[in-house]
Amino acid sequence: xxxxxxxxxxxxxxxxxxxxxxxxxxxxxLPRWWLxxxxxxxxxxxxxxxxxxxxxxLSGYTKGILGRSDRAExxxxxxxLKTLRGAQNARLAKASLQEIEQDPGLQAHALAVGQSVFxxxxxxxxxxxxxxxxGYANLRDDVWLWGGTLDDIHRTLQYGIRSGHPQARFSxxxxxxxDQILTPGQVGxxxxxxxxxxxxxxxxxxxxxxxxxxxxxxxxxxxPEGRGDPLQxxxxxxxxxxxxxxxxxxxQAQIHGGVGGVMPAWTGRLDPETxxxxxxxxxxxxxxx
Amino acid sequence: MTVVIDRxxxxxxDAGPASAAERARRRGDPGGGLYKPRTPIYPKVAxxxxxxxxWVLMIVTLAIYYITPWIRxxxxxxxxxxxxxxxxxxxxxxxxxxxxWPQEVYFITGLLVMAALALFLASALxxxxxxxYACPQTIWTDLFIHVERIFEGDRNARMRLDAAPWSFDKLWxxxxxxxxxxxxxxxxxxxxxxxxxxxxxxxxQFWTGxxxxxxxxxxxxxxxxxxxxxxxxxxxxxxxxxxxPRIQGAMIDxxxxxxxxxxxxxxxxxxHKKGASWEGRGGCIDCGQCVVVCPMGIDIRDGAQLxxxxxxxxxxxxxxxxxxxxxxxxxxxxxxxEAVAARAAGQPAVYRLVRPRTLVYAAALVLVSGLMxxxxxxxxxxxxxxxxxxxxxxxxxxxGSVRNGYTLKIANRSFADAEARIRFSGPPGALLKTPAAPVxxxxxxxxxxxxxxxxxxxxxxxxxxxxxxxxxxxxxxxTLPEGAMTVxxxxxxxxxxxx
Numbered sequence: 001x002x003x004x005x006x007x008x009x010x011x012x013x014x015x016x017x018x019x020x021x022x023x024x025x026x027x028x029x030l031p032r033w034w035l036x037x038x039x040x041x042x043x044x045x046x047x048x049x050x051x052x053x054x055x056x057x058l059s060g061y062t063k064g065i066l067g068r069s070d071r072a073e074x075x076x077x078x079x080x081l082k083t084l085r086g087a088q089n090a091r092l093a094k095a096s097l098q099e100i101e102q103d104p105g106l107q108a109h110a111l112a113v114g115q116s117v118f119x120x121x122x123x124x125x126x127x128x129x130x131x132x133x134x135g136y137a138n139l140r141d142d143v144w145l146w147g148g149t150l151d152d153i154h155r156t157l158q159y160g161i162r163s164g165h166p167q168a169r170f171s172x173x174x175x176x177x178x179d180q181i182l183t184p185g186q187v188g189x190x191x192x193x194x195x196x197x198x199x200x201x202x203x204x205x206x207x208x209x210x211x212x213x214x215x216x217x218x219x220x221x222x223x224p225e226g227r228g229d230p231l232q233x234x235x236x237x238x239x240x241x242x243x244x245x246x247x248x249x250x251x252q253a254q255i256h257g258g259v260g261g262v263m264p265a266w267t268g269r270l271d272p273e274t275x276x277x278x279x280x281x282x283x284x285x286x287x288x289x
Numbered sequence: 290m291t292v293v294i295d296r297x298x299x300x301x302x303d304a305g306p307a308s309a310a311e312r313a314r315r316r317g318d319p320g321g322g323l324y325k326p327r328t329p330i331y332p333k334v335a336x337x338x339x340x341x342x343x344w345v346l347m348i349v350t351l352a353i354y355y356i357t358p359w360i361r362x363x364x365x366x367x368x369x370x371x372x373x374x375x376x377x378x379x380x381x382x383x384x385x386x387x388x389x390w391p392q393e394v395y396f397i398t399g400l401l402v403m404a405a406l407a408l409f410l411a412s413a414l415x416x417x418x419x420x421x422y423a424c425p426q427t428i429w430t431d432l433f434i435h436v437e438r439i440f441e442g443d444r445n446a447r448m449r450l451d452a453a454p455w456s457f458d459k460l461w462x463x464x465x466x467x468x469x470x471x472x473x474x475x476x477x478x479x480x481x482x483x484x485x486x487x488x489x490x491x492x493x494q495f496w497t498g499x500x501x502x503x504x505x506x507x508x509x510x511x512x513x514x515x516x517x518x519x520x521x522x523x524x525x526x527x528x529x530x531x532x533x534p535r536i537q538g539a540m541i542d543x544x545x546x547x548x549x550x551x552x553x554x555x556x557x558x559x560x561h562k563k564g565a566s567w568e569g570r571g572g573c574i575d576c577g578q579c580v581v582v583c584p585m586g587i588d589i590r591d592g593a594q595l596x597x598x599x600x601x602x603x604x605x606x607x608x609x610x611x612x613x614x615x616x617x618x619x620x621x622x623x624x625x626x627e628a629v630a631a632r633a634a635g636q637p638a639v640y641r642l643v644r645p646r647t648l649v650y651a652a653a654l655v656l657v658s659g660l661m662x663x664x665x666x667x668x669x670x671x672x673x674x675x676x677x678x679x680x681x682x683x684x685x686x687x688x689g690s691v692r693n694g695y696t697l698k699i700a701n702r703s704f705a706d707a708e709a710r711i712r713f714s715g716p717p718g719a720l721l722k723t724p725a726a727p728v729x730x731x732x733x734x735x736x737x738x739x740x741x742x743x744x745x746x747x748x749x750x751x752x753x754x755x756x757x758x759x760x761x762x763x764x765x766x767x768t769l770p771e772g773a774m775t776v777x778x779x780x781x782x783x784x785x786x787x788x
Contacts, residue, residue, distance in 0.1 A: 101724075101725065102725070104725060104736075107724065107725055111724065127680075128680055129678075129680030129681040130681070131680075131681040131684065131784075138684070140681055140684040140692075141684050141685065141686050141687065141692075142686045142687055143686075143687045236687070239687035239688070240685060240687060240688070240689055241685075241687055284724030284725075284746075285694070285724070287684065287686055287692050287722075287748065287750065
């Protein structure tokens with residue numbers, strides 16, 4: 001026998017009367033400190049039920065006499081935030097876009113507001129970095145379909161493009177192929193013509209055939225040299241930026257189908273100060289105009 | 290050569306007062322319990338050189354603690370005018386003309402390493418100097434014991450009072466003592482918060498209910514800990530809560546000077562009648578004075594032990610007694626185990642303060658202090674970092690040129706605004722732009738306000754095919770009032786495929 005049978009049994013503590021294979025359980029009392037904390041927890045819980053929302057019922061829950069509610073708290077915090085931002089926002093509301101950009105303090109505030117609002121509302125389509133994607137404009141470069149000045153950007157943000165807002169700007173690239181305005185052959189020739197406009201090697205015969213077709217159908221919006229027109233949102237066909245892709249099949253698909261994206265109108269969804277801040281943010285990060 | 294100290298010796302049981310530790314041992318462990326009840330200690334007042342030194346050190350250290358936050362130091366603008374201020378809200382540590390930012394936490398690390406090494410060195414040389422003379426636990430306990438003595442008298446009076454039944458006299462003495470203790474504790478906790486807020490301001494705010502919640506919390510916390518640690522826990526903090534007594538065992542060796550009972554002189558001990566011969570016996574008359582003055586409740590004659598904080602009060606008590614019986618002083622004093630053992634063996638004592646251990650500690654201390662000094666001397670008030678935009682990493686413009694965005698973080702730790710001129714060096718043809726300024730080729734300006742970090746966004750546009758490869762080495766040179774700093778970065782020429 002190397003170890004004593006009941007190492008902690010000094011004889012002063014009784015057993016619970018349970019026995020398993022000769023092992024008996026000592027009936028030691030709980031440590032006093034533990035017991036008191038346990039009782040304190042029970043007292044705390046009872047107090048909590050009375051003071052705080054606690055028990056679920058069939059059609060609601062016990063509200064607690066303190067009347068605490070997370071929802072009410074959020075509303076209160078939002079109101080507090082609004083007053084906190086009030087002074088700066090009032091300055092944003094009063095200053096013109098150019099004034100905001102010239103005042104370092106105000107600009108810093110606008111950039112901070114703009115960045116957070118951009119992440120919440122714009123990044124879904126334009127990307128967190130604002131570089132867009134196929135069909136969604138890159139906001140970081142210097143190519144702006146509808147103009148890249150501060151005022152242009154602000155206007156686009158307010159009313160959107162093809163958004164249905166009465167003041168929204170609108171233009172429509174015709175679906176030359178699908179609507180049978182041009183024959184598939186002419187669409188093919190025009191594709192070569194557009195490729196040539198952007199300075200890339202193209203089939204000279206097709207380009208020659210397409211010249212009169214371009215003059216008749218495209219010049220009104222894209223201009224005789226293909227430089228586009230920001231007033232109509234007509235893209236410049238001579239640069240390196242292609243909203244719907246630069247490959248021949250992408251260009252051909254656009255001439256055939258004439259897709260035009262929608263930018264929603266944000267006025268009414270975001271308040272005017274926020275829209276101003278957003279415009280300053282987008283303009284500051286763009287290589288714009 | 291070592292001396293075996295027999296701590297189980299029962300000789301001291303018969304004569305003289307026993308130490309609290311000895312009484313606890315005698316009483317025996319009740320067994321099975323998690324908590325050993327404390328044996329009350331009633332330290333008698335000691336008089337002598339070490340006691341005087343302790344009074345002086347108590348006054349000096351308490352004065353440093355209470356006066357420091359009130360030293361003013363003029364700083365420009367809205368910056369605080371407190372010489373030493375730990376401003377958690379503004380994330381600054383102000384030290385005279387220096388201000389430290391959270392990113393310079395390595396200075397605090399260095400300071401702590403220095404403190405640890407200094408503690409090692411001091412312990413290896415002179416034992417627990419810190420514990421005995423400088424530790425706040427010792428200082429405040431000393432102060433509280435002094436207050437206790439004023440209200441309840443010295444050792445014997447206190448023992449009588451505690452044993453006596455409750456009476457008005459006992460009541461007012463006890464209540465008075467605890468009130469003064471609480472007052473001191475509150476003063477301690479109250480002074481603490483002055484290090485973290487402008488002292489005159491927070492003093493007014495504190496009493497008008499305007500102070501930040503942390504001020505009240507920490508004041509209450511330190512009031513509580515001071516009252517409990519110095520009032521009731523006392524030596525238990527050192528013995529059970531503090532790690533240092535256990536660590537010091539590795540720092541102290543047989544050549545460390547410590548408060549030591551010179552048993553070569555003292556043994557064999559025993560009561561001595563006036564006029565009797567001193568032949569054939571030791572100098573210790575077993576009067577127990579060293580035991581009754583000990584605030585740790587131990588008997589120094591048992592040798593170096595965990596509980597001993599080396600406060601020197603037993604040496605004072607012994608000296609006083611030796612004076613009274615006209616015997617030479619110094620039966621208890623600073624000595625080394627090695628020297629005691631040598632004398633006991635009839636050889637001359639040799640003291641070796643310079644030994645490998647102390648040399649290594651000293652060298653490490655000098656090294657770390659030198660590093661700290663070097664770091665402080667070459668510390669610049671400005672700092673520049675450049676962060677490349679990661680999204681987008683690059684943007685291609687309509688003519689094929691490529692634009693990269695950078696954020697330059699320029700820190701101005703001085704007390705004056707600074708004009709920074711940011712120039713770009715890289716492939717030719719670069720165009721610079723900030724969100725505020727129009728396009729520039731030669732560089733952009735930024736105003737860096739005092740005591741701030743300014744993030745300056747800079748966009749750099751390079752023509753297509755500006756250099757070989759997709760990643761070009763570039764650099765920004767920021768010219769500041771105290772010279773220029775260059776930070777390196779890269780320019781990515783390939784924005785990746787666009788539709």
